[in-house]
Amino acid sequence: MSFINSYASELFKVRRRPALWVILSVWLALMLLFTYVFPYVGYRDATNAREATGLLTRLLPASLAGQALTGYPVWGGSLIVVLGALVAGSEYGWGTLKALLSNSPGRLTVYLGQIAALFTILAALVIVAFGCSGLASIIIGATTHAQLVAPSASDLAKSMAAGWMILCMWCTFGVALATLFRGTALSIGLGVVWVLAVENLLRATAAIVPVIATVEKGLPGVNAGALVAALGGPASTAGGTGIAAIVGGAQALAVVAVYLVLFAATAGLLLKRRDVQ
Amino acid sequence: MSTVASELRASAAVVLRARGLTKRYGHITAVDGVSLAVHSGEVLGFLGPNGAGKTTTMRMLVGLVRPDAGTAEVLGRPAGSPASLAGTGAMVESPAFYPYLSGRDNLRALARQVGLPRERVESVLEIAGIATRGGDRFSGYSLGMKQRLGVAAALLKDPEVLILDEPTNGLDPLGIADMRSLIRGLAEANKAVLLSSHQLGEIEQICDRVAVLVRGRIVAEGTIDELRGAPQLVVRATPIGDAEAQLVSLLGRDRVSRQDDEIRLTIAPEEAPRISRALVSAGIDLHEMRREERSLEAAFLAMSGPSEKGETA
DSSP states (O other), X not given: OHHHHHHHHHHHHHTTOHHHHHHHHHHHHXXXXXXXXXXXXXXXXXXXXXXXXXXXXXXXXGGHHHHTXXXXXXXXXXXXXXXXXXXXXXXXXXXXXXXXXXXXXXXXXXXXXXXXXXXXXXXXXXXXXXXXXXXXXXXXXXXXXXXXXXXXHHHHHHHHHHHHHHHHHHHHHHHHHHHHHTSSHHHHHHHHHIIIIIHHHHHHHHTTOHHHHHHHTTOHHXXXXXXXXXXXXXXXXXXXXXXXXXXXXXXXXXXXXXXXXXXXXXXXXXXXXXXXX | OOHHHHHHHHHSOEEEEEEEEEEXXXXXXXXXXXXXXXXXXXXXXXXXXTTXXXXXHHHHHTXXXXXXXXXXXXXXXXXXXXXXXXXXXXXXXXXXXXXXXXXXXXXXXXXXXXXXXXXXXXXXXXXXXXXXXXXXXXXXXXXXXXXXXXXXXXXXXXOSEEEEESTTTTOOXXXXXXXXXXXXXXXXXXXXXXXXXXXXXXXXXXXXXXXXXXXXXXXXXXXXXXXXXXXXXXXXXXXXXXXXXXXXXXXXXXXXEEETTEEEEOOOGGGHHHHHHHHHHTTOEEEEEEEEOOOHHHHHHHHHOGGGGGGXX
């Protein structure tokens, strides 16, 4: 009962927060632009018929399960790190954590309620994002007079679950950083730099340093990209989306799950054990 | 404080008890073996200069900070445990709320967290005197309104124990009077209140007892009267030296002290006629004889020591 109350309270607060809606709107807009709009423009302007066919195939409903996950491992993930860090870090910045914990049914109950509320919002985001992606793919199919073939329901379900899991992992990464640094600014900065810069640099270095190639296989973003690749996501040629089958799908799923639990547990443990000033 | 009040206190249950609470930050001991007890129906004032350890003690009592030594219990449960927090309302340091939510929504979020109905939110907004501004965003509140919202949040659970850290900060005189009557009303409703404040006048008017904290230690605890000490009789007479000698022979050295051209006597007021007769019959000119009570401020400053005097209100 305490957990349900905490969850309801967190959901009540977070869904009224303007920053949440800004982040989710930007996330959805970027997702549509980079996953459907720009590839469609690329298809329309393509001079090579084979390249055009390949692009179009990715954009049709039959490829929805993989294509819709394009942004999740890297740039989509970075925005979700910001969301996690913002929600957890603001509690320190505003001093509301004190009020929350001195009113509360227990620190872990409060924390679990907060995490559950964030995961709920991310689940809703994935559902809306897949809906928008589906709509975009239908419009592209209709515009190009291509045959519309529905994706398999099980592929779609797996893809949505994997996408949700990847976003939850990045979100708990943001929450863990914010809890560790007791604020938003440093945690957002470090989180975004890690997702967008450090992992990309390590990927680039892996080609020339064998040890880094081994380390690379354990990175959260690399495994998120491998998971998307295993579900039919378009492999990244320029390294921008981070989708590459560097490890197998099963390993990628396990590593993403381990990171999710690790980040969530780290934040929970820090909150449980440390003094709140 | 009257004997009746002491007897009432003795019969009331202790709902908050700290024993030897200690908190260190590196080589600094912020709170050093603090022990106190608050009874139901009582307002205990927590008085001390800035940095004395009042807020750290309060943080320990609501479980925000873990003590390095000592224990605390609220309502018979370890302080900070979910069971103790269920019966505790607290406002520690400045009131902190979500700036993007209205005052009402902030309270609704807290109420949801502990499963309270929406009606309770309206009730405490009314009690705190901000019902008409409940729909405004917290970020637009004045300091006084933020304080009122903080107190409303502390009252939300209708707690048995209230821990309020300087609740009148930023309030206008009317607000201070409202808060005073609210806190006294809570005590009359048998709630226990631990109240920290810099306002000595406020402490005098609201509190049944006072604990004075200096450099992390409780240096005095008792009723306001006990802290002030016994009233004194001030005598101005000439020649002052003869008057002093006469009074010392009459009362003893320990009850007579001289400060410049005044002699202070620690005696019961009923003894004044006897003193005046003795002085006059010894040929001493008696210019003035008046009863003087030490103010709480004077008592507090004496307890705080010279290094803290500049920091107190």
